[in-house]
Amino acid sequence: MELFIQQVMSGLANGAIYASMALSVVMIYLAIDHLNFAQGEMATFSAFIGWQLIAWGTPYWVMFVAVVILSFIGGIAIERVLFKPLHNASILSQLVAFIALFSILNSLDGYLWDYTIKTFPTPFGTKPLFGSSLIDGHEAGMIVVTAVLLGLLYLFFQGTRLGLAMRAAASNPESARLVGIRVGWMTALGWGIAAAIGGVAGMLIAPIVFLEPNMMFGVLLYGFAGAVLGGLTSPGGAVLGGFAVGIIENLAGTFIPVIGRDLKLTIALVVIVAVLMVRPAGVFGRSAVSRV
Amino acid sequence: MTVPPQETAVFTAAGRAGVGQRTGSLSTRHLVLAGAIAVAVVLPFVFQGFVIFQFTLVMIYGLAILGLNLLTGFNGQFSVGHGAFYGLGAYVTAILMHRYGMPYYWTLLPAGGVCFVVGFLFGLPALRLQGLYLALVTFAAAVALPQLLKFHPLEGWTGGVQGIVVDQPDAPAFLPIDSDQWLYYFTLLVILIMFAGAASLVKSRTGRAIMAIRDHPIAATAMGINGPLYKTLIFGVSALYTGVAGALGALAVQFVAPDSFSLFLSISFLVGLILGGMGSLPGCLFGGLFVLYVPNIAAEVSRGLAGAIYGLIMLLVIFVMPSGAAGFARLLGTYVSRMRHR
Amino acid sequence: MMLEVQRLDAFYGEQQALFGIGFAVDEGKVRTLLGANGAGKTTALRALCGTVRTAGEIHFDGKRIDGWATEDIVRLGIAHVPDGRGTFLRVSVEENLQLGAITRRDRRAIAEDIERIYGYFPRLRERRAQQAGTLSGGEQQMLAVGRALMLRPRLLLLDEPSFGLAPRLVEELFEILGQVNRDMGVAMLIVEQNAALALELAEHAYLLETGRVVMDAAAAVIGADESIRRSYLGY
Numbered sequence: 001m002e003l004f005i006q007q008v009m010s011g012l013a014n015g016a017i018y019a020s021m022a023l024s025v026v027m028i029y030l031a032i033d034h035l036n037f038a039q040g041e042m043a044t045f046s047a048f049i050g051w052q053l054i055a056w057g058t059p060y061w062v063m064f065v066a067v068v069i070l071s072f073i074g075g076i077a078i079e080r081v082l083f084k085p086l087h088n089a090s091i092l093s094q095l096v097a098f099i100a101l102f103s104i105l106n107s108l109d110g111y112l113w114d115y116t117i118k119t120f121p122t123p124f125g126t127k128p129l130f131g132s133s134l135i136d137g138h139e140a141g142m143i144v145v146t147a148v149l150l151g152l153l154y155l156f157f158q159g160t161r162l163g164l165a166m167r168a169a170a171s172n173p174e175s176a177r178l179v180g181i182r183v184g185w186m187t188a189l190g191w192g193i194a195a196a197i198g199g200v201a202g203m204l205i206a207p208i209v210f211l212e213p214n215m216m217f218g219v220l221l222y223g224f225a226g227a228v229l230g231g232l233t234s235p236g237g238a239v240l241g242g243f244a245v246g247i248i249e250n251l252a253g254t255f256i257p258v259i260g261r262d263l264k265l266t267i268a269l270v271v272i273v274a275v276l277m278v279r280p281a282g283v284f285g286r287s288a289v290s291r292v
Numbered sequence: 293m294t295v296p297p298q299e300t301a302v303f304t305a306a307g308r309a310g311v312g313q314r315t316g317s318l319s320t321r322h323l324v325l326a327g328a329i330a331v332a333v334v335l336p337f338v339f340q341g342f343v344i345f346q347f348t349l350v351m352i353y354g355l356a357i358l359g360l361n362l363l364t365g366f367n368g369q370f371s372v373g374h375g376a377f378y379g380l381g382a383y384v385t386a387i388l389m390h391r392y393g394m395p396y397y398w399t400l401l402p403a404g405g406v407c408f409v410v411g412f413l414f415g416l417p418a419l420r421l422q423g424l425y426l427a428l429v430t431f432a433a434a435v436a437l438p439q440l441l442k443f444h445p446l447e448g449w450t451g452g453v454q455g456i457v458v459d460q461p462d463a464p465a466f467l468p469i470d471s472d473q474w475l476y477y478f479t480l481l482v483i484l485i486m487f488a489g490a491a492s493l494v495k496s497r498t499g500r501a502i503m504a505i506r507d508h509p510i511a512a513t514a515m516g517i518n519g520p521l522y523k524t525l526i527f528g529v530s531a532l533y534t535g536v537a538g539a540l541g542a543l544a545v546q547f548v549a550p551d552s553f554s555l556f557l558s559i560s561f562l563v564g565l566i567l568g569g570m571g572s573l574p575g576c577l578f579g580g581l582f583v584l585y586v587p588n589i590a591a592e593v594s595r596g597l598a599g600a601i602y603g604l605i606m607l608l609v610i611f612v613m614p615s616g617a618a619g620f621a622r623l624l625g626t627y628v629s630r631m632r633h634r
Numbered sequence: 635m636m637l638e639v640q641r642l643d644a645f646y647g648e649q650q651a652l653f654g655i656g657f658a659v660d661e662g663k664v665r666t667l668l669g670a671n672g673a674g675k676t677t678a679l680r681a682l683c684g685t686v687r688t689a690g691e692i693h694f695d696g697k698r699i700d701g702w703a704t705e706d707i708v709r710l711g712i713a714h715v716p717d718g719r720g721t722f723l724r725v726s727v728e729e730n731l732q733l734g735a736i737t738r739r740d741r742r743a744i745a746e747d748i749e750r751i752y753g754y755f756p757r758l759r760e761r762r763a764q765q766a767g768t769l770s771g772g773e774q775q776m777l778a779v780g781r782a783l784m785l786r787p788r789l790l791l792l793d794e795p796s797f798g799l800a801p802r803l804v805e806e807l808f809e810i811l812g813q814v815n816r817d818m819g820v821a822m823l824i825v826e827q828n829a830a831l832a833l834e835l836a837e838h839a840y841l842l843e844t845g846r847v848v849m850d851a852a853a854a855v856i857g858a859d860e861s862i863r864r865s866y867l868g869y
Contacts, residue, residue, distance in 0.1 A: 107599025
């Protein structure tokens with residue numbers, strides 16, 4: 001039982017990583033009606049910029065704010081330069097653009113900052129929390145930040161007119177134009193916000209998994225899995241999904257003897273698939289009702 | 293997201309019907325096809341060993357992409373995991389040859405068969421999943437395969453991380469060609485048979501049903517088409533094609549190992565398909581060219597930034613040719629015929 | 635005239651759909667575009683909103699608006715209820731109405747307007763928190779009209795409001811449209827296949843045939859002429 005609780009807690013801590021990634025995945029999905037496959041690479045790039053700023057002597061919180069702002073601008077720039085010209089092209093052209101972006105960013109990371117593993121500081125300290133070995137300061141800090149971000153996003157999307165306009169622009173751009181919404185700006189804004197959240201996720205994840213160009217790959221996968229599990233249209237569901245994936249992965253790895261390290265990812269994905277069989281739109285997702 | 297119909301303009305019943313009706317007179321298409329085959333037959337005598345090997349790989353990748361095309365271009369079901377079927381076919385061949393001494397040409401059948409069954413089984417749960425969700429599941433398969441192949445208890449079969457060595461088939465004694473050239477011709481023969489099979493499937497009633505499901509699933513069902521049956525069958529057929537390509541790939545590369553069949557391979561196939569043109573048979577070969585040569589070109593331009601160059605080339609192609617190479621060729625064709633009719 | 639259209643062509647890609655048509659709508663008045671399927675009625679409305687490629691002149695309040703982006707045209711006070719309704723399916727009924735007013739800043743007036751819309755369409759009030767995609771066809775039509783009215787438009791464009799609705803609902807809808815025109819002074823341009831009802835509401839009508847205006851007369855005149863009604867309007 002002790003082991004079980006320990007693994008659950010550890011899974012929660014990992015889950016916080018996946019949850020913050022899942023949140024930024026859902027965020028961009030709500031904003032642009034697509035999954036951004038390069039989300040992880042954008043987050044890694046942001047983290048590298050943060051690392052560089054720290055290496056140049058910038059204090060942590062100044063660096064944090066700078067990275068958030070730069071990520072925001074970067075997201076908007078990517079949308080305007082790369083995706084706006086493609087917005088009339090087919091979904092497949094856009095898919096290629098996402099893959100290309102992934103490749104470019106990943107390569108740039110390695111080129112500019114090489115492949116050696118770097119450490120990234122945390123503002124929360126790494127001492128065990130409340131003396132217990134189950135969770136340390138940083139992991140707790142991550143959970144709190146993720147929860148706060150989630151709250152802010154919820155308020156933004158559900159409670160503000162701008163948030164409503166963004167949701168409308170993403171789900172039905174033609175009708176959005178007919179009510180006067182400037183769909184192009186909404187899309188750009190969505191990218192900016194998603195990039196900023198990704199940047200925060202990157203800065204929180206880097207201290208744990210250590211900074212290197214491929215740091216986000218597995219995380220992004222789990223993030224997607226968590227988002228899909230929770231329901232792509234539900235930020236809260238995505239966060240819960242992320243935590244769930246973390247716990248499932250850990251429990252499967254510990255208690256199913258054959259699995260071990262290598263198959264943890266596979267098992268997590270298998271569980272996701274199983275859930276999708278039962279609830280094709282995710283646990284909290286709302287499938288859009290369409291009439292024939 | 294299902295594939296929008298305008299992306300697959302070549303695979304329409306009307307288009308195909310037009311081609312099939314000209315019996316007895318040679319259309320331009322037939323001439324071009326005959327010419328291409330003639331060139332293909334002559335090539336191995338013009339070039340040497342390594343280049344022949346590369347051409348063989350182009351055909352193999354083209355076949356793999358054709359498999360994906362049948363599923364995604366033809367039936368609108370999205371897969372980001374076809375590398376897994378490729379790898380599966382490769383391993384079946386490798387294991388059958390290595391452990392059981394089966395001659396290489398027989399292994400193509402079980403490779404295809406196993407992949408058909410797995411693909412069909414994949415198609416069953418896929419029925420419940422739309423677009424994005426199906427993409428994620430196939431994505432999971434692509435990621436899972438290398439891990440499964442390295443899985444400890446299965447190492448006796450799979451050879452674990454080191455993989456399995458595959459002997460290159462020798463040319464039959466009565467033919468005065470070397471083994472590279474023989475493999476090229478063997479591959480060419482298989483490719484021709486399978487492409488012909490795909491073309492005839494597209495033209496058939498079954499083919500039209502499958503396209504109908506892609507374009508308007510509800511109307512198709514209302515007309516009595518058994519959607520679930522066709523969707524799972526085409527998943528199986530698609531996997532079969534890519535699996536046979538994988539088997540040929542194992543023969544060509546003479547080696548199978550878990551990390552050769554990573555997610556990157558699956559994504560390469562998808563990119564190759566899109567850039568070649570969804571729903572186009574010749575486009576698959578362009579895709580094969582892309583998959584084989586562009587990563588190398590990118591690495592040559594800049595070792596450190598190879599990935600970035602690769603990405604930029606992809607972007608260049610997609611901006612210049614939004615409907616892929618096949619779409620571009622079609623545009624050229626319309627332009628040329630308009631000039632002719634002035 | 636508040637809205638004036640002259641020598642308007644419209645194109646879908648290479649295909650030309652409208653050939654030099656002209657029409658106008660006066661402040662506060664109701665006019666209707668009639669014609670058979672494929673005559674170009676929907677295209678005309680899309681041309682006004684900037685969603686198809688056009689050549690020719692569109693004047694609104696003395697300004698040339700041909701070639702403008704849809705969002706900017708809307709902000710001038712032109713609201714379009716498209717064929718197919720264009721409901722935001724994934725958000726609630728009330729959020730759909732809020733979206734209609736998304737370009738306005740006067741919070742209190744917006745809240746009042748929402749109440750007013752519920753007054754016209756009580757069924758929507760019952761379903762205010764429901765996901766819009768679950769509404770029936772008739773309810774979605776009412777929602778679409780309500781959303782357009784939330785803009786407090788000067789001109790309301792309606793594309794086949796009767797489409798797919800039961801006859802009783804259609805009569806109800808047209809009554810409400812008449813009321814709205816009187817209460818709010820909104821001008822309307824209605825594209826309709828159901829000519830009888832449209833001619834009752836409108837003061838002036840245009841008859842379109844394969845992209846050209848073949849008749850331009852007061853509604854009463856067209857409605858009274860039996861030969862026109864029989865050959866063009868089917869009754």
